Every structure is written in C-alpha cells, then in structure tokens.
Amino acid sequence: MTEPKAAAQTPGHALVTGGAGFIGSHLVDGLLADGWTVTVVDNFDPYYAESTKRLNIAQHLDQRNYRLLQVDLRDAAALHAALDQPFGGADKTGYTVIVHLAAKAGVRNSLLDPLGYQMTNVIGTQNLLTYAYQRKIKQFVFASSSSVYGDCPRLPWSENDLDLLPINPYASTKLAGEHLGYVYSRTFGLRFVGLRFFTVFGERQRPDLAIHKFSRLMLAGKAIPVYGDGSSERDFTYWDEIVSGVRASMAYTGSDYEIFNLGNNRTIGLLDTIRKLEDVLNVKAKIDWQDWQPGEMRRTWANIEKPQRLLGYRVKTDFDTGLRRFAAWLQERLRLEGGKAG
Numbered sequence: 001m002t003e004p005k006a007a008a009q010t011p012g013h014a015l016v017t018g019g020a021g022f023i024g025s026h027l028v029d030g031l032l033a034d035g036w037t038v039t040v041v042d043n044f045d046p047y048y049a050e051s052t053k054r055l056n057i058a059q060h061l062d063q064r065n066y067r068l069l070q071v072d073l074r075d076a077a078a079l080h081a082a083l084d085q086p087f088g089g090a091d092k093t094g095y096t097v098i099v100h101l102a103a104k105a106g107v108r109n110s111l112l113d114p115l116g117y118q119m120t121n122v123i124g125t126q127n128l129l130t131y132a133y134q135r136k137i138k139q140f141v142f143a144s145s146s147s148v149y150g151d152c153p154r155l156p157w158s159e160n161d162l163d164l165l166p167i168n169p170y171a172s173t174k175l176a177g178e179h180l181g182y183v184y185s186r187t188f189g190l191r192f193v194g195l196r197f198f199t200v201f202g203e204r205q206r207p208d209l210a211i212h213k214f215s216r217l218m219l220a221g222k223a224i225p226v227y228g229d230g231s232s233e234r235d236f237t238y239w240d241e242i243v244s245g246v247r248a249s250m251a252y253t254g255s256d257y258e259i260f261n262l263g264n265n266r267t268i269g270l271l272d273t274i275r276k277l278e279d280v281l282n283v284k285a286k287i288d289w290q291d292w293q294p295g296e297m298r299r300t301w302a303n304i305e306k307p308q309r310l311l312g313y314r315v316k317t318d319f320d321t322g323l324r325r326f327a328a329w330l331q332e333r334l335r336l337e338g339g340k341a342g
C-alpha cells in the first residue's frame with residue numbers, strides 16, 4: 001500500500017471560526033508559522049472566560065497576516081459583511097478554505113440550553129455554508145464530534161455506521177452540521193470534510209473538560225465530581241493529532257464529502273485517568289461520587305483506519321506524555337492567573 005502523502009499545501013488565506021478557543025488557537029499557531037494568512041471569527045462566547053481565550057491568542061495579535069473578526073455566527077448579515085471586508089491586499093481577499101471550529105461545546109451544558117446550541121451550532125453553520133456557497137469557497141472543514149455515535153454498540157466506532165442516534169442536544173447539533181454539509185456538497189458543489197474529534201486534551205484544554213476541571217480542583221484541595229461508578233472510558237486525543245488531521249483535511253481533494261474519526265483508538269477509564277493525574281500533579285484526589293448524568297456517554301472509542309488511509313493521520317503522542325505537557329502548561333497558566341487553581 002502506498003502511504004498517503006502528508007499535506008504540503010501552498011499557504012493561502014484560511015478562515016478559521018472559533019480561532020480563539022482551545023483547538024482553534026493551536027491550529028492558528030501552526031498556520032501562521034507556515035506562512036498562511038488567517039482570518040479568525042470568534043465572538044468570545046461566555047461559556048468560559050474571555051480572558052482565557054485572550055491568553056490563547058496573545059501571540060497572534062501582532063502578526064501581519066492575522067486578523068480577528070469579533071462577530072457572532074448567528075447573525076448572518078453581520079457575519080457576511082465582516083467576512084467581505086478585504087484583508088491583506090487585493091490578492092488576499094478570497095478565502096482558500098474555511099475551517100469551522102466555532103461552536104457551543106460541552107455535553108452537559110447542552111441539556112440546560114438546547115436552543116442556544118441549535119442557534120450557534122446549526123444556524124451558525126448554515127450561515128457559514130451560505131457564505132461559502134455565495135463566495136465560491138470550495139473547501140469546508142467542519143468540527144464534528146465523537147458524540148454523534150450516541151450509544152452505538154459497534155465498537156470501535158466507524159464512519160461506516162450510518163444509523164446514528166445521538167443522546168444529547170450537543171451531539172444532535174453536530175450530526176445536523178454533518179447533514180447540512182452533505183446538502184452543500186451534493187447540491188451546491190462544496191467539498192465538505194467533517195471531522196469527529198474524540199475528547200481532545202493537552203495545553204489550553206477547555207476548562208469544562210474533565211482533565212482540566214479535575215486538575216484545578218485537585219490542586220485547590222477540593223473534591224472532584226465523578227458520575228456513576230467511575231467506569232466510563234474515553235478515547236483521549238492529544239490536540240496536535242487533531243491539528244494535523246485538520247491540516248490534512250484542508251488539503252484533501254479525494255472526494256466532495258467525507259467524514260473522518262480523529263481519535264486515538266485506545267480508551268482510558270475515568271479512574272485510571274484520575275490516578276495518572278495524581279501522578280503528574282503530585283496530589284491525591286478526593287472524589288465526590290454523584291449519580292450518573294443523563295445524556296452522558298459511557299465509552300468512546302475510535303476506529304481510525306479511514307483517516308490513516310486517506311489523510312495520512314498518525315497518532316504520535318501517548319496519553320502520559322500529553323498529560324505531562326498539560327500539567328506543565330497548567331502550572332504556567334495558574335502563575336499568569338495569579339496562582340488560584342479552583
């Protein structure tokens with residue numbers, strides 16, 4: 001079998017939504033380093049602190065090829081007007097590719113605000129697809145989620161499974177985004193690459209996600225909430241693999257619609273995760289046992305044969321290494337924040 005070539009794409013102008021967030025800011029770091037012009041759309045959604053996102057992007061702001069459009073995806077007129085503003089000279093006004101990462105993320109919060117999730121994740125995605133079609137931007141990469149698999153019993157989860165039944169509002173908005181993408185590829189000529197990310201971790205991880213949330217509580221000497229009997233498992237994926245998968249998808253031309261799992265193909269139990277956190281943080285966890293939460297997934301596990309074959313996707317960073325890097329980053333973040341963990 002011939003190895004797919006790693007994406008060596010000529011730098012163009014990337015439109016990155018959600019570029020102030022965890023994954024988006026890492027992607028933008030790499031794009032700017034490789035000579036891309038980057039326009040970021042981000043409204044600094046209050047799901048977590050704006051100051052955290054400002055720290056994520058501090059190194060981008062003085063770069064000549066970078067601009068930040070603080071605009072809300074839900075407002076089609078404002079979004080389209082902002083995106084139409086030329087940037088970087090006549091040769092740089094058109095976008096080569098859209099990477100749509102902006103979303104209301106987080107399963108638990110989606111149970112509290114299902115309409116808010118629909119508005120940003122479905123209407124917002126629709127507004128961006130409309131813009132891509134009107135401006136003839138061919139390549140559209142979309143951040144979907146492992147959560148679309150719901151309770152799918154056929155593990156590890158494969159993109160060939162089409163009868164998916166999500167079990168929380170967040171997941172249903174992500175599946176809706178994939179379906180909208182299919183419409184735009186099949187009927188309007190876009191190339192849509194949907195990427196199902198599996199629990200992403202590492203430096204700058206969202207503060208609501210377990211590793212980050214637990215670490216802060218543990219360092220503050222507080223108890224960590226564990227739902228159910230602690231037997232849930234996650235296929236944790238280090239951010240760098242996700243960014244590599246996104247970059248390969250930006251250059252992908254093999255078909256006009258494709259869905260890929262971006263995961264690790266290895267699951268880790270919640271209690272094991274806590275034990276490993278105790279090691280890297282050098283602190284003992286206190287556990288606050290709570291009832292199982294509706295809408296939560298018991299296990300996520302990615303089959304990654306397809307992205308390996310078609311995108312040249314490779315897992316390079318093991319969980320322990322990623323966790324050590326996260327812990328070192330968190331210590332530095334806490335110092336910048338004035339030392340208060342919890």
Ligand SMILES: NC(=O)c1ccc[n+]([C@@H]2O[C@H](COP(=O)([O-])OP(=O)(O)OC[C@H]3O[C@@H](n4cnc5c(N)ncnc54)[C@H](O)[C@@H]3O)[C@@H](O)[C@H]2O)c1
Nearest residue numbers: 018021022023042043044045072073102103143197199200
């Ligand atoms: N982190 C994970 O484990 C994970 C797993 C699966 C899927 N995803 C998906 O990957 C993407 C990035 O996730 P992340 O963890 O970096 O999240 P994040 O919250 O750090 O980043 C998302 C960004 O989108 C912005 N945003 C939200 N609503 C917006 C709106 N209406 N208009 C403009 N910008 C808006 C936010 O301000 C934020 O900066 C999301 O689509 C998420 O659903 C993430």
